[in-house]
Amino acid sequence: DTGVSQNPRHKITKRGQNVTFRCDPISEHNRLYWYRQTLGQGPEFLTYFQNEAQLEKSRLLSDRFSAERPKGSFSTLEIQRTEQGDSAMYLCASSPTAGERYGEPQHFGDGTRLSIL
Amino acid sequence: DAKTTQPNSMESNEEEPVHLPCNHSTISGTDYIHWYRQLPSQGPEYVIHGLTSNVNNRMASLAIAEDRKSSTLILHRATLRDAAVYYCILRELMDSNYQLIWGAGTKLIIKP
Secondary structure: OOOOEEEOOEEEEOOOOOEEEEEEOOOOOOEEEEEEEOOOOOOEEEEEEEOOEEEEOOOOOOOOEEEEOOOOOOEEEEEOOOOHHHOEEEEEEEEOOOOHHHOOOOEEOOOEEEEEO | OOOOEOOOEEEEEOOOOEEEEEEOOOOOOOOEEEEEEEOOOOOOEEEEEEOOOOEEOOOOEEEEOOOOOEEEEEEOOOOHHHOEEEEEEEEEEEOOEEEEEOOOOEEEEEEO
16 A cells, blocks of 8 residues: 555646646545645645545636546646735545545545646 | 634644633534644544543544534644644534535744
């Protein structure tokens, strides 16, 4: 078990470009979460999946943000037409469903740091 | 919005116990209390969680007040590697799904 893996670790791009981040969760975990974290703040929830189904996406920051988990394994987060304000750390986490009722913890990757020039 | 209140920062000496407080006066009966920590340049790491009773694991202890309106994370013997931001979080039911709503946390500084 190698934990949650995120790629790339760093992404630098020009304003207006599209970017895509990948997350590989722990293999037996059904749930996958995306968060954004800006400097000095805690993670901000964006969206999550139960297997391939996206169960909550109302908190995605704008329609420029989208996420997929096509086969219920890895997930991608895409930001279109990036803006300066999109500069942040994007975190992915996963958890099993079975213990959700009892507060099963989420396991985080080390994030992708996005810098918009 | 986060429903927990924590001090912005705390300092402690190495090899001494650390008590990190958290207030959650609006907690509901089904809200679990979670603690995570985040080391520099890393993703958050789960520390401990509980509902009503005090909890112990290899990393820390969680003391929950009888009225559940506050809790304390206890690191029994702090090391320099414990320097991190510690988040106290309520797992909340939002739109029929449980979510972790994070505040800004407590930055723990360990002095050698």
